[in-house]
Amino acid sequence: MAHRLRPVSLLSRFRSTPQPAPFQCIIPRAALANAGATAVPARASIYGHGLLGSNTEVASGNVRDMANEHNFVFCAAKWIGMANEDVGNAVTILQNLSGFPSLTDRLQQSMVNQLFLARLMIHPDGFTSDPAFQDAMGNPVIDTGAVFFDGNSQGGIFGGTIMALAQDITRGVLGVPAMNYSLLLTRSTDFAAYASTLYPSYPNELQRPLLLALIQMLPAQQRAVYLCREVLGWTAAETAEATATHAAEAAETVVSEAVDTAAVAVADVVDAETKIATAVTIAAQETADLVEDGSSSASTGLSVLGRKALEHAQFNAEAYVGHVSDLMSARSIPEVIDLNTAFAKQVAETLAAQAREFSELAQKTATEAVESIKTRFEKSFKRAA
DSSP: OOOOOOGGGSOOOOOOOOOOOOEEEEOOTTTOSSTTSOOOOEEEEEEEOOTTBOGGGGGSHHHHHHHHHHTEEEEEEOOTTSBGGGHHHHHHHHHOGGGTHHHHHHHHHHHHHHHHHHHHHHSTTSGGGSGGGBOTTSOBSEEEEEEEEEEETHHHHHHHHHHHHOSSEEEEEEESOOSOHHHHGGGSTTHHHHHHHHHHHOOOTTHHHHHHHHTTSOOHHHHHHHIIIIISOOOHHHHHHHHSSSHHHHHHHHHHHHHHHHHHHHHHHHHHHHHHHHHHHHHHHHHHHHHHHHTTTOOHHHHHHHHHHHHHHHHHHHHHHHHHHHHHHOOSHHHHHHHHHHHHHHHHHHHHHHHHHHHHHHTTOOSHHHHHHHHHHHHHHHHHO
């Protein structure tokens, strides 16, 4: 069964509640050789795990090797929203994209979690105040002078956001990040498994790129908050007061209108191109009938003229039908626009060339019959164009 985005589910109001944020840290032997040794404070870094993974990835062999070779204490929190515990929700969302905000809401919280984790690693009242991060003499095992970021795959992608937001982190490593999800998603060799769930719910190929574009838009309240804070320079209190009213209603209206308008636009394009193809096919048939009716009494020049007109009309009809087929195969709205622009240019050039060729042939005939048929041909061509 095909689904549409249901705007009513895009924005909900929740009371703020405590958010547990599990984390895991590894202390290398380079920093603390054994329980009785004196600590050699290690550099601090948070670690970002891969696609739908877990913070336990920080204990994997390659990360441990990095920690020991370069004396790093790595700590990791989950990218909630895109962690192993979110697989079930991700599958549900693929069947109904109206639930996508449940993913992004958690993912935004995960960004906050990462920032707090980084702060805990270097703050005097953070990890170094706990015996778990001290040697037997109470010396810290973490060098609190700076904190870094290291993330791989999904951790590399989201790491770009962390590096942009963080006030404490000035250097980081984005390992094999590829590109942002909006560009990477459908091009990934791994996408087939997700498409097998997504595409049956959204069988219209023209709507799929639109849906992927819509889920990248900020909800209405988030857009309003951004404008108030970053553009207008309002305080947090002023912004909260201004955006607390009618936010949900605004989100419903904006998204509903966007989906409906886009769906109508796509339908209109396909309908218009189909009508054009039908009109040109009729013109081609009328031209064929005309040639057949006049062939018995026409001169050799008239026969050539008729065959050329039929050839042009049939070529144009096939071109229009081919264009409609290309539109139906388009994967995005920009691609539809590009196809229409290129085809309009092609039509103009083709009709101009055909008109010149037809005119040259018509001038070779001087009989009254030729003049009569020429008029009817031109009428047929006008209908086709």
